[in-house]
Amino acid sequence: MPLTTRRTFCGQVALLGLGGYAGLATACRSRVTGTTVAVSDASLPALVTFTRETFATLSAVCERLLPRDEDPGAIDLGVPSYIDRMLASPDLASVRAMLLRVLPMVDREARKRTAGKPYHEALADEQDAILAAWQHGRDGGQSFFAVILSLTLEGAFGDPRYGGNSGGRGFAMIGFTPDPPLSKMTHLHRSPPGAPGGPPK
């Protein structure tokens, strides 16, 4: 196969912008669909994509992927709400549909194994065993697993404007210092205000 493995992988998952370690010092080649929406907004209802029940499953899954230890975990960072809001973007409709289908399956699986306990109340080991089964490819689960892991990392290490990475604590965990808004620091403008390409009047 002549084209890069990483991109082939992205092609298969083809749901999120699983950005390849791409060339030219760049960082995003295979993206998925559409524009971003859902900048955090206090007026949004508490949940926009998931029911309370599915949200509980989602939260527990994210927390297992990125558990709290001496550093904050997924729930501390606001990852589940990030995912809930992000999936309201029409461009991520196929991801939303997939998660709405698979998360209840994950929960049913837990209830079967634990004589009735929902996923979010199962023991950590049981939760992990269920996730591991998805990771290793049950029912096309690799794609569920890859997507939920990517979304969790987006929610933990993405721009806090979307409601995840709360307080920039995800950035702090990995030692990343975000760039300040440069345009505010500009002292020169190449085009006069109002001109095409220039600053607004």
Added chain:
Amino acid sequence: MARDPADVVVVGSGAGGAPVAYALAEAGIQVVILEKGRRYRDEEFDHDEIRMCRRSFFTPSIADEPHTLRSGENAKATRTTAGWVSTIVGGGTVHMAGYFYRFHPVDFALRSTLGHVPKASVVDWPIRYDDLEPFYARIEREIGVSGVWRAHPFEEPRTGDYPLPPLAENAVAREIDRACAALGYHPFPTPRAIVSREYRGRQPCMFCALCASYGCEIGAKSSTLASLIPAAEATGHCEVRPECMATEIPVDASGRVKGVVYRDAAGQSAFQPARCVVVACTAIETARLLLLSRSARFPNGLANASGLVGKNLVFSGESKGEALFERRSHPDTEWLSDTAPFAQRSMQDFYWLDQPVGGVRKAGTVVFALAHPNPILAAEHIAGSGSAARWGLRLKQALREEALGARTLTFETFAEVLPTPGTYVDLDPEVKDRWGMPVARITVDRHPLDAGAAGFLAARGREVLDALGPDASRITQEDGQDMVLQGGTCRFGRDPATSVLDVDCRAHTVPNLYVSDSSFMPTSGGVPGTLTIMANALRVGVGLAARFKAGRI
């Protein structure tokens, strides 16, 4: 809606389109640029990884406008986002890394240097390096390129210095210099399309954490949006029409193009008449537009009497590797705590191999860079993928160790990819875009020699990384192709039977049609080609302006 005729319509505002528009407008010729993408003001760019890198900010979504891709003619083509560069005013120059090397003289004469290469359609260019040199020099000045003249023995012949001094570099540059000196290699500061000082009213680079893959909100990156487009507009002879997608280039009874049919920002079909049309939509999309423009005169697509439109597609050969340096095993290593973002070193010792290695005579360029600091991407990289992905406490531990406790230095290589008859663009027979137009189908059939060049360069890159004493190193990609670096679908040449364009990049069979993006390049070269696209486009624009002045259009 019909419009007043323009002298020239340029389709596409990126590396291939803007220099032509600038040269024409400067000569007083009325130009309209039709550009499919939106126009952004500088301050609308930000460094939000989710918005810029992980959704379809720069390129169409796979649902609206896919490409399709197959490996060989017998494979089934599948939908992909690969092969898009950027759909925005300024094209791919807006969010590029801006590694801005010139081609070397050998790149213009590959056939006569290599001789016949079986199973490859290698040809010489109809111009020489010396023909392009003045345009390289001028375009470097017009847009602002920084670098160091005479920094290494393998440099291409230049008639003058760079217009700007090199960008400030991370302390790792000195380490690379030391390692290379011990190996007998000759690293040099990477030339960049980023202004290192205030330049023509533009602010100098502020050395962000994130640059490549992002637009620059202060115009320090030398995109056409920051340089040539405002300069062309300032003449009063150039109008940029964003969100206008060309859909067809119709011809009159005599076989001359009449103008361009496009879908405007409101989604309405419109027509812009013109005396001359210049197409610069990227090698893949230019081929698509010409193939979509069928007429009684050109039943197989505009300018395609030879059947060569879309053929001889080339990308740049690409391999990559990385090395991890843990802080605890390198307590005295200064660069590990240097926050300067650019490693700024390249190597061209193996551009041309005097002694062929495994059949390879021409390799290319190695560039070193600090790992891209995109936080989500870095976390994904540390997590890994598939069955091997790490998660839970193991992932958190790994994140702390690798992101906080270590730094990664990478290399990337650009090698010749030999053109083959089996690598081309045509119209997909089934898949259509959201508006019902057939999409471009990309068929790839790699030449067996490509792997040798990429692998040889990868081994050299890794050798240098290993000489720096990392805790671990690996080659992450042996033999890939970088599909944002395209060329070849409308070769220029002297013979209408073997090329689509003449030496001036005018269609052999359509006297008022030009193509000025990477499509003209018959071979890929051993560097990323954008500076060459721009220099050539300036040459085309200057030639076309002269033709106008002489009343020959």
